Every structure is written in structure tokens, then in C-alpha cells.
Amino acid sequence: MLAVAxxxxxxxxxxxxxxxxVLQPLAGATLVERVLGSCRALDxxxxxxxxGHQAERVEQSLSQHGGLExxxxxPQNGTGHAVQQLLAPLADFEGELLVLNGDVPLLREETxxxxxxxxxxxxxAVTLLTARLDDPTGYGRVFADASGHVSAIVEHRDCSEEQRANNLTNAGIYCFNWSKLAAVLPQLSTDNDQGELYLTDTVAMLSPAMHVEVADADEINGINDRYQLAQCEAVIQQRLRRHWMAEGVTFVDxxxxTLSDGTRFGRDVVVEPQCHFRGETSVGSGCRIGPGSFLENASVGEEVEVLYSVVRDAVVADGCTIGPYAQLRPGTELARDCRIGNFVEIKKSQIAAGSKVNHLSYIGDAQLGENVNVGAGTxxxxxxxxxxxQTVIGAGSKTGANSVLVAPITLGANVTVGAGSTLTKDVPAGALALGRAKQLIKENWS
Structure with a gap:
């Protein structure tokens, strides 16, 4: 049996x-979510x-993760003290205990x-993960023979100058025989520089102790400050981009x-510079995204072009063109071959196939039929x-430039709205609707 702590x-x-x-975000997931995800395959x-710190907030953030204890x-008095808290909940447990750190989020499942x-x-009795670092400052040093048997771990601040020359470091990731660990946990002492109970001290009490050296030292990067958070973000982003380029996606720069773990691409997608993908975003084959676009929780079909635009919580069907400088807000649904042009904002609206909103318009809480042509500034x-x-515009209708449709209002199919009109009443199918003030000309006014 296996327990993970x-x-x-x-x-x-x-x-x-x-x-x-542990709730700091990293490429769309919290640090602790990434740690939990790294051992999911072990079941x-x-x-x-x-x-400990803000315990209720941490528990609440993980409320959707079933099976967590x-x-x-x-108080918090070191890693050994932390694992001592498991003596009661695991009193009847027999098997291995895998100990992970909530601030070490880059571990791969295979590691x-x-x-x-x-x-x-x-x-x-214990097997620990190790890595050789060019600069091991701050990390505990692992002392082992050629066969992988570990004799001791010494924390950096407790090392002599000679011991600090050893660059084999402790990653803080352990697999224990739980029964043997439980027997020695009460023997831990605070006789060290920090006055804390170190989990590392159990290694000298357990035999045999082994280590596994990780090939990629980036995997054991811990996070203590914003700079280290940014370093880990860069590693994850590089992994994600490499994965998708291997799957047939072109990144020009x-x-x-930047991507999230939930981003998905089809083949032959071209991603131009300065594009960012967040949440559960999917982009179909043959799309061209960017430059300068932001997609979050977006579902984008095939052969779509998005240029200098924002798409959030929206659905875009095949063959659509968006931008430049358009914004599709939550609840937007575009059917096939729609055209959303420059400086257009769409919110919570359904737009049927072949319709166009080309310039300088706001469409909110609306339903547009097929092949509607929305004039500039509508x-x-x-x-x-x-x-x-809600505004409803029937199939084949056209609005002139600078039209205002005051909802609730329904325009039937094949309606024409004269430029500059403000409409407050429903318009029947096939009609021409005008709502302009009478033009006055006063000669010699100057």
C-alpha cells in the first residue's frame, strides 16, 4: 500500500x-495542485x-480534489515535526509513505x-531523491557510496567547509517504509542550528538508506520567493511549448x-509572438493565433484566425476570423465563417453562420441569424x-452605420436598418426601419 504526504x-x-x-499560481495551477498531480499515476x-498556515484556506482551495485528508x-517546527503529525492518522497503516513538498512543483510522474x-x-527503509547542483548553497548535502547507499544528510547551515564541497543535494523527496519510520520519529532532536526537528535526521536512523539521482536538476527546484516562482514558471512554459511543437504546432517566437496545462492544440496551428493561453483552451487544426492575442477557457474550431484580440469563455466555430482588436466576452458563441472585425466587442451573444460584425460595434445579449451584416458602430x-x-436580429438583416437597437427588440429576417437610426420597437421581416431626426439646414449660419 502507498500513502502520500x-x-x-x-x-x-x-x-x-x-x-x-502552496496556493501561489504556476502556469494556471497552484503549487500544491501540481505536486498532487505529479503522483496521481501512482494511485x-x-x-x-x-x-498549518491559513489551513482553512488551503483546505477550501482543494475542496474539489476528492480523497484528500x-x-x-x-506550531510549525520543522519537517520532522510535520511528519510526526502522521503517527496517529497512520497508526494502522502498513506500506510505503511518499513524502513530497508542497513548494516543489516541477517533479515529473516518471521521476x-x-x-x-x-x-x-x-x-x-528509506529512499530519497537527490540531484547534483552547480551551486548547492542552501541545500542539504547527501553522503553516499557508489552503490547508492546513503550514510548521512547534513543541512547546509550545519555543514563544515569540507562537507559543503559535496554537490550531491537532498531534494526533500522521500519514500519510507512507514513502520520503520514511525519507530524512529519520536527520537528526533532539535539539537541543530535552527532548533527544529529535521526529517533528514531519520535517514541516519534507518537502514538501508538509498538514493535516486534525478537527471534533470530543474525538477527539484523549490520555491521560496517570487524570483524562484518565475524561474519555475519558465521551466514549465518551456516544457509545454516543447510538447506542443513536437505535436505539430508552430511557435514563431x-x-x-505562455500556455496553461489545460491548453490543447490541433495540428498545423501557427502561434504568432506575444500570444497567451489560459485555463481550458482548445485550438483546432489549421488555426493562426496572433500576434498579440489572449485566449482563456476558449473553444476555437479549425481554420480560425485571431489577430490582436481577446477571447474569454467563448466558443468559436470553424472558419471564423476575429480582429484585430476584438473582444469576445463570456457567453459568446460564433457559428461557422463569422467575421468579427476591428474594435468589436461581443458579450453573451449567439451569432449564426456567415454573419459579420466588422467595425466598431458592441453586441451584447443578442441573437443574430445567419448572414447578418452589422454596420459600423452598431x-x-x-x-x-x-x-x-435581449436583441434578436433575423437572418439576412443589415444594420446601417451608427445604429442603436434598444433592447428588448426583435428584427425579423431580411430587415434593413437605415444608417444613424435608433430603434425601440420590433421590426417585421422584410421591412426598412428608419429612426432619424429630421435634418435641418440653416443657410448663412456663419
Missing amino acids: VLAAGKGTRMKSDLPK PQRQILIV FVLQQ ITALLERHRTSQA PESC ITANYDGVNKH
Whole structure:
């Protein structure tokens, strides 16, 4: 059996944030969500979060993750003290305990799987993850022989100058035989520079102790401040872009674009510079996105072009063209071959196939039929100061430039609205609607 414990109790003082460190966002997910995701494939029987600072907030943020158990560490007195809190909840547990850190979010599933397999095949009491760093400052040093047997771990601040020359470092990721660990946890001492209970001290108490050296040292990057958060973001973004380029996506300037884990692309998509994808966004094959576009929780069909535009919580069908400088707000649904042009804003509206809103318009709370042509500067006045109302425009209708449709209002099919009109009443199919003030000319006015 396997239990996973994630250490998530720390304050994260150096983040200088009101948000707990483990809830800091990284490429669209919190640090602790990424840590939990890295061990999902192991299918553990128990998943425990050791919480402390703003414990209720951390628990609430993970309310959608089923099967999590929460254990309170109060006060926070080191990693050993944190794991001591598991003695009661795991009193009857027999199996392995995998200990992860809530602020080490770059671990790959295959790395954790390799750690667990090495632990089981070697029948070790403890197996830890290690990495060789060019600059190991701040990391505990691991002392091991050529066969991988670990003799000791010494924290950086407790190392002698000779010990600090060793660049094999402790990643803070462990797999324990739980029964053996539980027997030695009460023996931990605070006799060290920080006066805390170190989980690392258990390694010297357990035999055999083994280590697995990770090939990519970036995987063990921990986060203590905003700079390290930015470094980890860069690593994740590079991974995501490399993955999608291997799947047939072209990034013209990869470093200028950012993705979320939930971003999905079809083949032969071209992503121009300065494009950003957030949330659960999907982009179909043959699309061209950008430059300068932002998509969040967007569903984009095939052969769509988006130029210098924002698409959020919207659905765009095949063959549409958007922009430049358009905004599709939540609730927007475009059918095939629609054209949304420059400086157009669409909100909570359904626009049928072949319709065009080409210039300088606001379409809100509206339903447009097929092949509607919305003239430049057309506004659906959907808000009366208290409530929002709907505008319906029938198939084949046309609005002239600078038209205002005061909702609630319905225009039938094949209606023509004269330029400059303000309409407040329904218009039957096939009609011409005008709502202009009479033009006056006063000669010799100057």
C-alpha cells in the first residue's frame, strides 16, 4: 500500500504575499495542485496534506480534489515535526509513505515512479531523491557510496567547509517504509542550528538508506520567493511549448508565448509572438493565433484566425476570423465563417453562420441569424440601468452605420436598418426601419 504526504504548512514569508505559498499560481495551477498531480499515476491509497498556515484556506482551495485528508501541524517546527503529525492518522497503516513538498512543483510522474520502484526493489527503509547542483548553497548535502547507499544528510547551515564541497543535494523527496519510520520519529532532536526537528535526521536512523539521482536538476527546484516562482514558471512554459511543437504546432517566437496545462492544440496551428493561453483552451487544426492575442477557457474550431484580440469563455466555430482588436466576452458563441472585425466587442451573444460584425460595434445579449451584416458602430443597448434585455436580429438583416437597437427588440429576417437610426420597437421581416431626426439646414449660419 502507498500513502502520500504533502508538506504544506509553511508561511512562505519570503513570498511577501497574503496568499499561502502552496496556493501561489504556476502556469494556471497552484503549487500544491501540481505536486498532487505529479503522483496521481501512482494511485495512492491515502493522500494527506499536512497544513498549518491559513489551513482553512488551503483546505477550501482543494475542496474539489476528492480523497484528500488534512492533518494540522501547529506550531510549525520543522519537517520532522510535520511528519510526526502522521503517527496517529497512520497508526494502522502498513506500506510505503511518499513524502513530497508542497513548494516543489516541477517533479515529473516518471521521476516519482522511478523513486518508488527503486525503494521497493532495494527493500530500503528509506529512499530519497537527490540531484547534483552547480551551486548547492542552501541545500542539504547527501553522503553516499557508489552503490547508492546513503550514510548521512547534513543541512547546509550545519555543514563544515569540507562537507559543503559535496554537490550531491537532498531534494526533500522521500519514500519510507512507514513502520520503520514511525519507530524512529519520536527520537528526533532539535539539537541543530535552527532548533527544529529535521526529517533528514531519520535517514541516519534507518537502514538501508538509498538514493535516486534525478537527471534533470530543474525538477527539484523549490520555491521560496517570487524570483524562484518565475524561474519555475519558465521551466514549465518551456516544457509545454516543447510538447506542443513536437505535436505539430508552430511557435514563431516561443519565448514570448505562455500556455496553461489545460491548453490543447490541433495540428498545423501557427502561434504568432506575444500570444497567451489560459485555463481550458482548445485550438483546432489549421488555426493562426496572433500576434498579440489572449485566449482563456476558449473553444476555437479549425481554420480560425485571431489577430490582436481577446477571447474569454467563448466558443468559436470553424472558419471564423476575429480582429484585430476584438473582444469576445463570456457567453459568446460564433457559428461557422463569422467575421468579427476591428474594435468589436461581443458579450453573451449567439451569432449564426456567415454573419459579420466588422467595425466598431458592441453586441451584447443578442441573437443574430445567419448572414447578418452589422454596420459600423452598431450598438445593442441591452441595459436599462437595472436589467439586461435581449436583441434578436433575423437572418439576412443589415444594420446601417451608427445604429442603436434598444433592447428588448426583435428584427425579423431580411430587415434593413437605415444608417444613424435608433430603434425601440420590433421590426417585421422584410421591412426598412428608419429612426432619424429630421435634418435641418440653416443657410448663412456663419
